[in-house]
Amino acid sequence: MKCLPYLLFGLVFSCTTSKQTTESRPPNIIIMYTDDQGYGDVGVFGAKGFQTPNLDQLANEGMRFTDFYVSQPVCTSSRASLLTGCYANRIGLTGAFSHRTKKGIHKEETTIAEVCKSKGYATAIFGKWHLGLQPQFLPPNHGFDEYYGIPYSNDMWPYHPDREEGFYATLPLIEGLEIVNPNVQPEDQTQFTQSFTERAVSFINRKKDEPFFLYLAHPQPHVPLFASDKFKGQTKRGLFGDVISEIDWSMGQILQALRDQGIEEKTLIIFASDNGPWIAYGEHGGSSGPLREGKGTTYEGGIRVPCIMRWPGKIPAASNCKEPVMTIDILPTIAGLIGAELPKRKIDGLDIWPLMAGESGAKSPHEALYFYYKRNELQALRAGKWKLVFPHEVRMNVDPQPDTVRYRSGYVTTEPGTNGYPFVLEYPMCGLELYDLEADIGEQHDLAKSHPEIVERLQTLAEKARADLGDKLTNREGINQRQAAFVVSAE
Secondary structure, eight states: OOOOOOOOOOOOOOGGGGGOOSSSOEEEEEEEEESSOTTTSSSTOOSSSSHHHHHHHHHHTTTETTTTEEESSHHHHHHHHHHHOOOGGGGOSSSSSOOOEEOOOOTOOOOOOHHTTTTTOOOOOOOOOSSSSSEEEEEEEEEEEEEEESSSSOOOTTTTTTOTTSSOOOEEEETTTTESSSSSSSHHTTTTHHHHHHHHHHHHTTTSSSSSEEEEEETTTTSSOOOOOOTTTTTTHHHHHHHHHHHHHHHHHHHHHHHHHHHHGGEEEEESSSSSSOOGGGGGGOOOOOSSOOOOOHHHHHHOOOOEEOOTTOTTEEOOOOOOEEEEGHHHHHHHHHTTOOSSOOOOOOOHHHHTTTTTTOOOSSSSSEEEEEETTTEEEEEEEEEEEOOOOOOOOEOOEEEEEEEETTEEEOOSSSSTTOOOOOOBOOEEEETTTTTTOOOOOOOOTHHHHHHHHHHHHHHHHHHOOOBBTTTTTSSOOOEEEEEEEEO
């Protein structure tokens, strides 16, 4: 399938009338969302140095989405879009929240968990949240019955090697609304993938007789990397490969639990990553495969992620979808499948069930996908096979010779990109660039000068987005942006 989605901007699709399951019980929904796992970090997407047999099995029994996007190449924004069906800048959730952040997801926004609960689902999240630290922002107040995990990224703690002492507070582990471990230690992180998986399996076993929504949000392979003893030293890719192998094991445990309970055919599984790999960390970062750049950029390596979906008997096995779609489409698609109403507030996602079902001639429902980053900068858009990149500051790695570098632990001599230390970064400006992603997946050949008519057409689409959501690069204010929620003070 090729993508030529030239539909009217803002056209609303009614997901409640989309194809729904004919079974008396709606499908269970499982989303496994990893952190900083690159496009080239799954076997069926070309991984090297390690194997992912369970994820590959998922693809062999389901559909591989080769052109699947996150809305922004950073944690909080990506997760906000997945859970709400909105561009993150529409709802004021941008960047990556830390322990100092005094804002979070607004109570008026609707999450996938709340959509599912409206139809009687049991709901749970195990792993990383990152949509606000204070109690009013945590999962139990946004549709999740169960929560066990961390409120922000696993590197936001006192032991980060390249941050000044005191830059980060402690990393807490939370169950429900209660802090059960106020100061996570390195040995605790080695157990995260296993413990979150065990919680997920327990939830499946306990809720097998009712529809459930499970969100398993692994904090790995975000640096610092941690694997349990069982997986250390098991791959040719070092610690990063070991971490991915343990994540693959996690998927295997989920699949086995579904088999044991006899509910495989009643369960839709979606696997994806929250953004591209953190290539600044070299051997501790992942791979973008054939894509350009990684996390923190709106080139393909930062925003195009591996995605696999499986639902036996509903999604065709061993199939591929090349249509451009985004995490914002998951909520409305799930709403359609379970017969739930869409959120009352405007969302951006559209129902992609025809693509998931492998319907003949199905196309992406989007006229264009928009990629914002930083403080509401519209940095790129994709329409069909074309991608237009707007002039902006780009984060790029510099590969200096080994040198004495100042870190919080003192002056150390290390080779950048090794031992958990990042490369030095530079921020050059890019120009107005046009790429044909069908012919040039690596964005190496700028066609802006040779196709001015395409540039003009895509600029027109960009203006629609700027009017709707604003754009700091052109000093535009959007008319349909909403505010995140704020706290006056936070402990």
